[in-house]
Amino acid sequence: MRMLFALILGLLSFIGYSQKLDNSLVWKISGNGLKEPSYLFGTIHITCDASLDPRVLSALKATKQLYLEINMDDPGLQAKMMDGIMMKNGQKMSKMVSTDDFKLVSDFLNTNLGMPATLLDSFKPGLIAMMIAPKMMECPVESIEMELMKATKEQNEQIFGLETVEKQMAIFDAIPYEEQMKELVDMAKEGLDKQKEENKKLDAIYKSQNLKAIADYMDNEDSKMYGNHADVLLTERNQSWIPKIEEAAKATPTLFAVGAAHLGGENGVILLLRKKGYKVEAVK
Template sequence: MKKFLITFLTLFTGFLFSQELEKSLLWKISGNGLKKDSYLFGTIHITCDASLEGNIVKALENTDQLYLELDMDEKSMQMQMMKYMMMKDGVKLSNLLSPQDFQIVDEFLKKNINMSAKMFDGFKPFMITTMLYPKMLDCPFQSVETELMKVTKNQNKEIYGLETVEDQMKVFDTIPYEIQAEELVKMAKSNLEKDKAEIGKMMEIYKSKDLEGMLKMMDDSNNKITSENQEVLLNNRNKNWIPVMIKTMKEKPTFFGVGAGHLAGEEGVIKLLRKQGFKVEAVK
């Protein structure tokens, strides 16, 4: 009988943690000794509409501080990022690519950002890709993080980061430079058409508040940076954030805003917090 109960509880617990998440971007964190509720919100880094719904603004009002992935309010952040934009050991994009592919990328960058690939020869290829994000939208570029920061500043509250610039930038030393270069070439050869389609699809899924759908899209993506490197892009970082979140929530009620892709899945922030004993429920 005892063995049966253990087996049942194990299966039941597994069922609870494997259930699909409700369609919501905003989640309330409570229980496990917290004196006040904190909130977790899934953001999108590139969008046409970064306006915040009323329940998000209310959650910001009901918390004492904002934590993003990075402290984007830090004045030296841009300078810090520059320190980590270069590939290690003197690796060059021109050595990673054939002369023909380097020429294709060169012409592509001149067309889209009026700069030659030679100017970015030592940059991590993914950093070059990020410069092209605004070109992937058929609208003015907007950022949800920027909107969260505006509200927080108007409320005279502090903004912090769950990780450092160094932590985030070193992820792109872990993802092979060859794969990053390959994806840059694919982008250049399609003249952003495939990337525009993927960004458009991602924004639609985000608009529907489908966190599971966001993660599935990353799994299914033709972009190897996204589909083959979720352990370093998402899972490892999620696990590193949990102790910081727990310490922070115990000190003050906090609003956490991180990329929506970090929330779903067995290694996502929501289920990791639940495994630590917190109640994490969708806010409709």
């Protein structure tokens, strides 16, 4: 079960690669009228070591603003997230599964979050899975995005988002709640030990900087929930980001930092920018 790992790497898709991409998480964007280059960086949203690669630090120094998937520096971020955490139309997790499975999930949540499922009954199951993510780590959790924000503020530069919090939260309305709940039940049945092992594999693949290996890892998953909803989870989002990336890069040299899974593939940000006429090359 890798629903959670798809979220950690940026809501993966399993679209094939017609162009082989170099192994890199940092890419330089130039050409097509840009006066100065911008940079693209693939992140992993939680990690044991959020130290920034020297190439990322160089990209930060060479640019004048930071774009994340959402503006994590927004003071109203938490309130906006809470507004989108509930399922629509009064739906409840307890109505989606058997009594035994709901109890299993409730015990699992009580152990790992300190609260039973009855208190979270109206929450979107996929978001509950994200709340459990830190428990998968055998270390204090760190955030690459937070390190990027810290460095950006030290340079007295601004932070922006490629999409709104509301749009990102709405992703969990586009995937049927029943499918999300099934994944949460599976997680409760498997336990965190298996999740921790999977996380170690994912971390190793991320560190390899092989964008195709990231997609292949997810493509081996038994559950195809994310593949079945790739249009909403990845393709449409990437396509909606391109005009914003173009506008920002033309105005100001920018570092764009998004989940690593958004970079590769036919509908990934790298090839979409190349199709628009930009030179996008790996920073070695």
